[in-house]
Amino acid sequence: SFELTQPPSESVSPGQTAYIACSGDNLGTKFVSWYQQKPGQSPVLVIFQDDKRPPEIPMRFSGSNSGNRATLTISGTQDVDEADYYCQAWDSTDFYVFGSGTHLTVL
């Protein structure tokens, strides 16, 4: 089965750049989406098609995908960016596959 692996947690200082990784076999051949979820809230799409931002998402969010690894980058991280982040891709056998999630702490 197709699986996506994320580190359980990352931390970043305010104003610095956060990198959240997502790995999977030949992930670079698939489109990756990223979701932000804050406690008690529904997920919010922040990146789709590897590197595209929905219009309401701040420019500090960006994405890349190559080889076996996709990365969500948050530049100039703010306190409000503290949340759980999930990568997601489509597999022809397993359909929608989510990563295990990464909790980003801004401290």
Add this chain to the structure above:
Amino acid sequence: QLIESGGGLHQPGGSLRLSCAVSGFSVKTAFMSWVRQAPGKGLEWVSLMYPTGGTDYSDSVKGRSSISRDNSKNTLYLEINRLTAADTAVYFCARDTYFGSGTAFVHWGQGTLVSVS
């Protein structure tokens, strides 16, 4: 807008039916899914309904679950039978706007909590 309902406390071995009332677009032309999240855990895709009426299920519910829609009510449904504690989760309905050019859930409901105990 997507509004789920039907959650609550259910008995092991029982059945549930969740609803997702949609406004702003037509369910019959959308790629609609149910995604669940167990307490303190990550997101897990459960089921997909295609505009064609075709369906797909995750292995965790295949054979005991049915996704359907009522076009006249613009509502999506999910039935799960033979419930176990592992089905305890917040269930979200979500719309994939980009299916075919990657996949991405742009619209999400607020979720409905299902407890099996």
